[in-house]
Amino acid sequence: NAAPLAPTLTLQKTVLNNNGGTTTANSFQARIDGNNVTWNVAHVLTAGAHTASELGMNGYSAGSWGGDCAANGSVTLAAGENKVCTITNDDQSGTLTVKKVIVHDNGGSAATSTFSFQVNDGSAVAFEADGENALTVNAGMYSVTETTASGYIATYENCSNVYIPNGGSATCTITNNDVAVLPTTGHLIVNKVTQPSGDTTSFSITATGSGAITGGGAG
Numbered sequence: 001n002a003a004p005l006a007p008t009l010t011l012q013k014t015v016l017n018n019n020g021g022t023t024t025a026n027s028f029q030a031r032i033d034g035n036n037v038t039w040n041v042a043h044v045l046t047a048g049a050h051t052a053s054e055l056g057m058n059g060y061s062a063g064s065w066g067g068d069c070a071a072n073g074s075v076t077l078a079a080g081e082n083k084v085c086t087i088t089n090d091d092q093s094g095t096l097t098v099k100k101v102i103v104h105d106n107g108g109s110a111a112t113s114t115f116s117f118q119v120n121d122g123s124a125v126a127f128e129a130d131g132e133n134a135l136t137v138n139a140g141m142y143s144v145t146e147t148t149a150s151g152y153i154a155t156y157e158n159c160s161n162v163y164i165p166n167g168g169s170a171t172c173t174i175t176n177n178d179v180a181v182l183p184t185t186g187h188l189i190v191n192k193v194t195q196p197s198g199d200t201t202s203f204s205i206t207a208t209g210s211g212a213i214t215g216g217g218a219g
Contacts, residue, residue: 004079008042011052012067014088020138021059021091021166028089029055042082049076052085059139059166063088092167093136098144098159100131101175102152108178110149115176117146139166144174152176 009032013025030037031053037043052073056062064071069085077083096119100112112131116124119135119142127133144159159172 004047006044007047007077007079007081007083008044009050009052009068009075009077010042010082010084011037011039011054012084012086013039013054014086015060016088016090019091019093019166020140023057023060023089023091027057028060031055045077047077047079049074051075052087054087056089059092059168060089061092063090091139094139094164094166095169096135096137096142096144096162096164097169097171098125098127098133098135099171099173100127101173102131103175103177106178106180108151110152110176110178114149115146115174117144117174119144121145137164139164139168142170142172144172146174148176152178 011030011032013028013030015021015023015025015028017023025039028039030039032043032045033050034053052065052069052075054062065073065085065087067086068083069075073085073087075083075085098117098119100115102108102110102112102115112127112129116126117133118124119137124147125133125135140163142162142164144156144162146154148154153176155175155177157173157175158170159174162170162172164170
């Protein structure tokens with residue numbers, strides 16, 4: 001009598017790149033019983049219990065094993081059987097956090113909601129009440145800008161050409177500092193310079209126009 005045929009086990013991989021990922025199936029390492037094998041190849045094994053597994057990658061979530069394998073990758077092969085086990089990996093989204101800091105040291109009082117920002121020149125997004133917006137994004141390059149409220153100067157930290165990988169995160173911080181407000185009344189400054197330097201109090205000035213004139217002191 002002829003010897004029974006040895007069984008085979010084939011591992012198949014599906015990769016979903018719907019969040020900016022570009023990885024292919026060959027980037028993942030397939031394994032049977034802890035030994036490295038190749039995807040989509042019928043591997044000759046002994047009859048009995050075996051376990052399919054893989055080495056995953058950062059930024060990708062692995063589903064359960066399917067096909068002829070149990071969810072944990074276990075499978076039992078009988079002589080002459082040819083079984084196929086499947087697994088799917090899905091790329092993860094990233095997180096871009098845009099943080100607002102307001103400095104009021106010159107009498108300003110603008111609330112966080114006064115400010116809004118744009119990501120990659122997209123639509124304006126208002127800041128959350130707590131000053132932090134956590135955005136779910138695809139893997140890629142991002143730049144954040146804002147339309148600064150009147151009376152404030154904006155500075156940016158980690159907000160330009162920021163790369164976020166699958167499953168990764170980054171924080172952009174925009175600080176707005178209120179600026180001192182000049183008097184609403186007009187003013188004229190006259191500065192006297194003598195060459196060589198000497199007593200400027202010996203000189204007098206006149207000015208024409210409406211309104212009060214105040215001032216004094218050395219030029």
